[in-house]
Amino acid sequence: MSGDGARDREGGSFWRDNSLTLAFGSAFLVVLFLQALAGHAQFNEDLAADGLQRIGLGEYLMSSDFAVDVSENWQSEFLQFFLFVFGTVWLVQRGSPESKELHKIGTESDRDQRAGDHARADSPRWAGTKDWRQGLYSRSLGLVMGGLFLLSWVAQSIAGMSAYDEQQLRRLQDPVGWGAYVLSPDFWNRTLQNWQSELLAVAAMVILSVFLRQRGSPESKPVGSSHGATGVEG
Known part of the structure; x- marks a missing residue:
């Protein structure tokens, strides 16, 4: 039995076997959310500087800037x-x-x-x-x-x-x-x-x-x- 096959057959929990994808995928979502918050705040600062009305987070997420x-x-x-x-x-x-x-x-x-x-x-x-x-x-x-x-x-x-x-x-x-x-x-x-x-x-x-x-x-x-x-x- 090959070493690769033996390791594959050992199996393991779903979380361990997919931990690399899950960790980076979760980190991606967290960072994307934080980027949205920071971008929303900056966008509203720019609007205020131009004398325009601020927008909500949902509207910003649908914007071309985001x-x-x-x-x-x-x-x-x-x-x-x-x-x-x-x-x-x-x-x-x-x-x-x-x-x-x-x-x-x-x-x-x-x-x-x-x-x-x-x-x-x-x-x-x-x-x-x-x-x-x-x-x-x-x-x-x-x-x-x-x-x-x-x-x-x-x-x-x-x-x-x-x-x-x-x-x-x-x-x-x-x-x-x-x-x-x-x-x-x-x-x-x-x-x-x-x-x-x-x-x-x-x-x-x-x-x-x-x-x-x-x-x-x-x-x-x-x-x-x-x-x-x-x-x-x-």
Whole structure:
């Protein structure tokens, strides 16, 4: 019996077996709620400064200002993972657990990927096919991340245009269309601020994990691994 199969059969409580997703999902909801409260307070301060009536929390949650603040962060996160998932197929970093082993650059063989004739009994059904289904499934993670990035990018652009036009009207200036807003400095200032921070975070994680360790984390190499060990998880 393989080690992976034995561990899977040990089972455990629902909370333990899904604790990573549950913890981060719960933290996301808490932070999103706190962001809504802080954003609502700031938005009302801006309204008061312009001599306008304050709005309630529910109205703020339905506003374009809240939507653009949320969506611009989401699209940068999904972009980060989309680039990382696809980039690590071909790009490597010697000594990093975030990289695969140096000799495995590329999409790898069916044997390495347990696909086609090399699929196992517990492999996903589409992994054992030899047609478009395997091709689609074998790239499904990156494609979904890319799709989520595009959807959140479009949502950000639409909500950002609406928020921008509201400010234009407050200043007694003409609103702009979607095309003009997507080419505007306001849109790209918001967008590039997030992109550069996400790319920096990935680059820092990749290179720092070469020399630094976090005992027990799969994002780190084992404490005693050499700095040159690549693709090894703790």
